[in-house]
Amino acid sequence: MATATENATELGANTLSSELVDWVGDAANGTVISADRRPGGGRREAWVVEVRGADGAVRPLFLRYDRLDPEEKGDDFTLHREAAFFRALGGTAVPVPSIVGVHPVEQAILSELVPGQARFSRLHDEGQRVSVASDFMRILAEMHRVDPHRLGLPDQDPDADLRVLVHREIDTWEKVYRDSGSSDPLIDLGLDWVRSHVPDVSGPVVIVQGDTGPGNFLYENGKVTAVLDLELGHLGDPHDDLAWVSVRAVQEPFTNLVERFDDYARVAGTDVDLDRVRFYRVLAELRIVILGHRRRTEPDLLGEVGNSLVYGLLHRRLLLEALGDVVGVAIADVEPVPSVPGERDWLYGAALEQIRQIIVPRSEDPFVIQRSKGLARILKHLREAESVSAPVEQRDLDDLEAVLDYRPSSVAAGTAELVRRCLEGTVPVETAVATLLRQVAGETQALRPAMGVLADRHFDPLER
Structure with a gap:
């Protein structure tokens, strides 16, 4: 079994270490012959790598990579944690990329490369748009049917009261904010509001993708081919994910949102509580603003600064509009x-x-x-x-x-x-x-x- 890259020095301006390249080769039982960093990936790097097996066949794979040590980054949303969500959803009605390997030390996940387009805004045929959007809402309802005990993370208790889980989620995000060492009055206002308005319901408790919606799934031929980006996954209220769809639909319009919620309700077999969606919309925007606050206090000069400016302000405004609504x-x-x-x-x-x-x-x-x-x-x-x-x-x-x-x-x-x-x-x-x-x-x-x-x-x- 070959494990070394054929030429580690030709992997592009944004290089992967030879040790990481060797690990990719080991995990895929072959030799890495190319690695191409792709745009996007949010806070993580996105790479398409090609691996040649012993039989000469070339296998395209996808690598999500975070160079920052979790201790330095200041939050617990690691790729190792995210891998647990992919594995929990594997083999269910939710299409997710198959995990090839998770690096034992570095923050890296290697998975199969799934065909499809991520940018929903590039789909212009209205019939195709509705078909893909409806299929995604069906899949989201199926995700919320998956047994939350499959997750098996020690900090996520599937038998806890939903109100307890929501307060824990708020605690998690407040810690990310406080650990930044600086304050933001808008975040203080948002934290105070969500703490005092947690919906008074005990369940159901489901696997929540977090940051779900257009841009975080792949589609092809009118259907969703894979759900991506489970970085903010947790156990909680299904309305949390519906709120995220509403949030992401601002960035990439997602057909008629009322009709998409109807699609979800038909598959889930339950009504959508719009008051709960409004609560979680505030919480979703609060999370985004907290992440943006961290980037402002510890700026990455080689990051997507231009995009961060635009989306940072957009979501500060949307947090205020969500608060204004309630x-x-x-x-x-x-x-x-x-x-x-x-x-x-x-x-x-x-x-x-x-x-x-x-x-x-x-x-x-x-x-x-x-x-x-x-x-x-x-x-x-x-x-x-x-x-x-x-x-x-x-x-x-x-x-x-x-x-x-x-x-x-x-x-x-x-x-x-x-x-x-x-x-x-x-x-x-x-x-x-x-x-x-x-x-x-x-x-x-x-x-x-x-x-x-x-x-x-x-x-x-x-x-x-």
Whole structure:
């Protein structure tokens, strides 16, 4: 059995260590002949590797890899933990990639490469879109039928009361937040709300995928071929996953959401409780914002910074909109501040045009193209922020002064005081949410050129 790569030095600019390449070869009983890093993968790297077996046949496989030590990353969502969810769902009605190997030390999962497309937004035929989306909701209902005892993780108790599990889930995410060593008033507000509004139901307890929906499954020929990304999996309420579908549908519109919930209910044999979906929508957005907070406090300079800016702000806004929905604050239009052109605008323009007309067209590596577009988003944001940041700041200070009865020294200090008073009960939560929504409108204006259509995306209606 050959185990060494034929040429470890030619595996691309983003290389895998020779030790990891050897492990891939051992796990697949062959020799690694190529490794290609692919765009996406969220917080983890995504690689397609080809392994030649003793019979000469080439076998394509998929490698999910996280270079960060779990202790350094500051959360318990390891690839080793995720592998337990894939194994629990293996052999059930839920299509998941077959695990070839899990590295005993490093955070790496090697699996079969499943055919299919991940980007639901690339599917334009409406009949095909409905077919795939309906099939996914069927599979999600089947996932919630899988015996949760199959999971076998010591921190996930399938016999616990659902309310206990939800509080434990909130504890888990609060720990991730507190371990960052810095505070965010929006997260403090969100944690306080979800703790005091956990649905008063004892079950059922199911395997929850977490972060489920368009973008986290593969499809082909009108059907789902595999469910992907179980990083945030846990035991909990099936409505948690339905809320995630609602969240991800903002990023990639997922046909008629009400009809998709009907699809789920038919297969699950139970009604969908929209109030519970609304609760878990707040919790889902809170989790995303906590992950974004961690990235801001410990930035990865080689990460997808442009995407992080866009999606970080999108989900801060969506968290506030989800909170507004449950406390009765409507989304109000906020008049944009006047944009003042800057002396350096032409430099931003030159950089953007060179990325658009020279760098991207001459790049053949999808990973390089993706990162180039991310750099363009950063430049678009910086150019617009120079033009609007000062008047937005003055408007935010005016808003805070009207609520606090004094003008704070900064927007950050005033926001912290606003939320502190809200948590102690002297400022209504509705007032805090409305004020923060106006703040995020200003932030959205500064990031709008980089956000594109996401700047105006909101949750789909949950009711007819």
